[in-house]
Amino acid sequence: MNLLLDVKDLSVDYGTEAEPLPAVSQVSLELRRGEILGIAGESGSGKTTLINALLRLLRPPAVVRSGSATLHPRSGEPVDLLHADARQLRRTRWEHTAVVFQSAMNALNPVARIGAQFTDVLRAHRRVPRSQARERAAHMLELVGIPAARLDSYPHELSGGMRQRATIALALVCDPDLLVMDEPTTAVDVVMQRQILRQVIRLQRELGFAVVFITHDLSLLLEIADRIAVMYGGRIVESGPAGDLYRDPRHPYTRGLRDSFPPLRGPMRRLHGIPGNPPDLRGLPPGCPFEPRCPHATPECAATVPALAEHGTDRVVACIHADDLGGRG
């Protein structure tokens, strides 16, 4: 079986019964083994809430209202991510799923040596002697281009880029099936960003883990992801292979987002972004969440939320005008 993660109909709410605040609504997605899935969305689109729900990192008042999420690791039984108990979670984390957060540079424990942070994780999950754990730690650091001698350094003795790479190596120390990265490179400049991402892609090819990569930077995802899911107002509005999504976006929001990035090369033309503001989740319109900003909106759009429907192979779009928008380049 090639499926690694199967999410169905997931909804997360930060509000109360009386005043709902639906951060994630009916999200379904599938992640194949060894695939890089990009989730693109702006602030409030629900992308971080979605992965926090999958990693069981939600805090009150967030509540999972519905849905299921199943992880199929290489070894062992499938894990019901939303209902796993503390023991199962402890086993799943690091072994099956690992995460690199936004401020990856500052995720290391400042008062512990780099080596200790690796061996702690390893020895909590595997019965290995200290020397063997240290060997593994050295190997992981070298994979991301950091000399093994740095095992005895404290985080503040490393440069920002090195800390970032060490954090990624640490996430991979137990050989997980899934690596979740939540805007891991927002704090670094583009030269460093490219270096780190190339490293992630190289490691991914060597070690075979799957990646869920979350960012607001669609142009970045287009370069690194196999598939992209675009979120808006808590829903996935379009998903498909990265190249297809860029060449032929079917959802007006995907198109607007794509055209919000000025080109670096080629002819320059006047761009407009997307008029209006991102939606307020406390007062979502009854119909399509993008309807108030959409240049193609018709009265039907304001009436009901469009369902995700298949358009060609491996592409789903939640827009009743998707067919009219196709092929316009």
Place this chain on the structure above:
Amino acid sequence: MTDEPAPVLEAVDVTVHYPVHRARGEVVHALENASLRLRPGRTVALVGESGSGKSTFARTLALAQEPTGGSVLLNGEPATARGRRARRAYARRVQMVLQDPFGSLNPLHRVRYLLERPLRLHGSVTGREDLEQRLRALLERVRLTPPERFLDAFPHQLSGGQRQRVAIARALAVRPDVLLGDELVSMLDVSIRLEILNLLAALRDEEHLAMLYITHDIAGARYFADEIAVMYAGEIVEYGTAEDVTQSPAHPYTRLLLDSTPDPDRMEFLAGRTHRDEDAPDVTEDDYGEPPDLVHPPSGCRFHPRCPLARASCRTDPPPHVQVTDRHWARCVLLTEPDDTSRDTTPAELTP
């Protein structure tokens, strides 16, 4: 260059050193001999990574930072902000808008108050009626319409884009000649950045504002600015029209920056040899290191430790100022050697 309007604001060889350890005499070499001219109705973008000195430069131009060396000229006269009167007079001509509209607007005050302050302090408001009219006109200038919807709002009731418009309106209240924008749109959602840039472009054209646009996004700089200055480790390493700098970069750092910037259009070109492809280039080699420590900046060319084309002389000799065309220059020794191929290398050739 005779067709160009005279500069309003000019920086001449501005140097800023921040003391870090007085006893050892250590300083951060934040900005070194930087010169720049801002002309009415034109935008210059200052592009560089964090720590390259762009914000220090902007703060110096706003006279919020005293330069260690060099001078700032307003209409050809040395500018000073010594004393309250001089500071006010300068603020009437030069205004700055900051990156974070969540932090730059006092959350305890309504938009009305935030915009009223500069009008009362600097303008010759004649009465209640006049003030009301000016407030409305100000909001209309930044396209926050209808004005009555926004005048009595608190900052927290506005979206990020609306807040940044209020911050821009506040800067425009004094009818300045120069607007300094420090990462104006980088905190905003991607889909609304262009609207703010288009607004600034319209204001620049309508009101002949001289603008400095500080950014780390070189694609955005190409879109918005007439000219681009690329900064690296406290120095301007390349300067030219936005098209020249982005389409035929002369400095190896500019090329590295362009090559590192995500560019979906290049995906077509990468498509044949992406990471999916087994023949993909070996990426283990592309470690360009990190920006230098500016307490002890590298000798010679500050970029030499990261430069893929560095020679022995780059370690010792300061790079020469080379005019590529009459409006495009860069600081790199490779440009002085006519037999060198580096002049016509494209960004793609940087990666093996």
